[in-house]
Amino acid sequence: MSSALKWMPLVATLALAGCARDGYFDDRRADYVDAEESAPLVLPEGRDTRRYRDAMPVPEATGAFVSQGEEFRVPPPRALGAGSGVEPGAVARREVGDRRWLVVGAEPSAVWSELERFVEERELEVVRRDASAGELVTSQARLSVRPGLQRGASELRCEQDGAPLEGCLRALARRFEARGATASASSLGVQRPEDRVRPRLTREGGEWRLAVPFDLERTWAELSYQLESDFAVAGRRELVARDAQAHAFVVDYLTLSERSAGLLGALTSLGGEAPQRIRLVLEAAGPEQSVLRALPADERELSAEDRRELLERVAGLLG
Template sequence: MSSALKWMPLVAALALAGCARDGYYDDRGTDYVDAESSAPLVLPDARDDRRFGNAMPVPEAQGSFVSQGEDFRVPPPRALGAGGGVQAGGVALREAAGQRWLVIGAAPSVVWSELEDFVAERGLTVVQRDANRGLLVTDQARLSVRPGLQQGVSELRCEQGGSPQQRCLRALQRRFEARGATASASSLAVQRPGDQANPLLTRSGGEWRLELPYGVDRTWAELSYQLEADFAVQERRELLEQDAEARTFLVDYLTLSARSEGIWDTLTSFGGADPQRIRLSLEASGPQSAVLKADSADDRELSDEDRRELLERVAGLLG
């Protein structure tokens, strides 16, 4: 028997498995029409919040999305655990263009309070304090706090003469790691203000691009970190190269059109679709704004919808 014929029973079984009561595929869209809501579960006030959480949390879709009329499709939410985002109470180091800073999974108000305690405990002389700007200048360093690129995080810098102070950053990192290990996540995870800008997907010259309301160096550092963590799935999405000077990333990505191939085509071809090689280019568009573009880096054309879907995923990593 030829190898092709050996596959026919499997193909037939998969095709028949889709049959259901209303047609070829089971449409469960009406199963919830008669569903009734029940009263929410009430827990005692004396409960320990650290012991409870959502059993099946639903991630929120990040960024802003543009309708395409009748062809509009709701973008998927960011996968739980996707990327290398800092969780509530976590701390991570970022580096770009000779600068270093900490990204902390806590609201700026929480970080500011800890920063004041840090300065007081070390007996440093405060030269300037501006809580509204998140600026605390001592006789040894300039400490600053501001909202981070992602939801519920802050950026903390320690500099002197415009240069990052490594010993100061290490001391602050240890402090926040110790706090994160003892504090509950709910006491640290505070949403960013609703009026803070988010990544915006727009069209320019007939092509989709991602407008980012952050400085290009901050964006590069975060995007590099996120792509290294999220684009690490062989034959689906992989970060191949990154050029900090040119601010470009070379990735292999299984596009939406490739993923949307029918099951019959996939089985009868005895193989899956190949990822497409794509170059992501980051450009400054202002002092506190940048633009990310996606273009084909091989002999295949990158369709308009595939470009849009890829940029949506990146927006989810940065939003």
């Protein structure tokens, strides 16, 4: 080998070191300390908001902050893609038994405005109109709008004598799908997403529970939909069964303690991970309150920490 070639690795190393301020690697901590904040980007007023979305969205943390002695644990954010929330402008159906309604990806104020236009264009006779309650009664049906369980969504019902009108729901679904739910805001008084009460973890008698600020029927329908979508990963989390009469679900879930044991086993070349069968039971706790409990459904014990972690994930699906 040429003597010149022998010196090339050393020359390259020295060149790299010369590019760094401290040693072989550039320490950029000072860059963040000395950084200055610039003015925020301002987009044109007349832009089509449907064409813009976050390039790198950060999921929000849902659930309550849990204090465990002197330690402080921040609840994990909902995983991107977890569950199947309704996209802005989209329409989905929900049903429990013979009850059916629509979930629209728009704030109730926008849905109310579009609903008023729907009634006007069809020349329906309005018997009663209550914008604050989101209720519009015609001689043919009772139309109602209320905030959905998902952030930025609304529930839209069309009923007659308490029974859903399928033709009306289909017509409304077609309309909102075509319009993209872009109606302007109206006088409908609703809670803004940041003001709404979210599901929160509570502890009674040493048992973690999830308090949901929605009635039993709506919570069951949304939770059934979300679990079917999110609990579909073999060996990690799977929806095994659901009982509408008992308002209960059976899931196979790889608990936090099992994941921790599996990591230790992988490091020491021991054993593997095994999901645990768990029963999720939903109970009414008042007119607009429900409680979700996690109970073991096999011979294994379900620790308090594992219950808390599972319920925290479910809270993210309802958030």
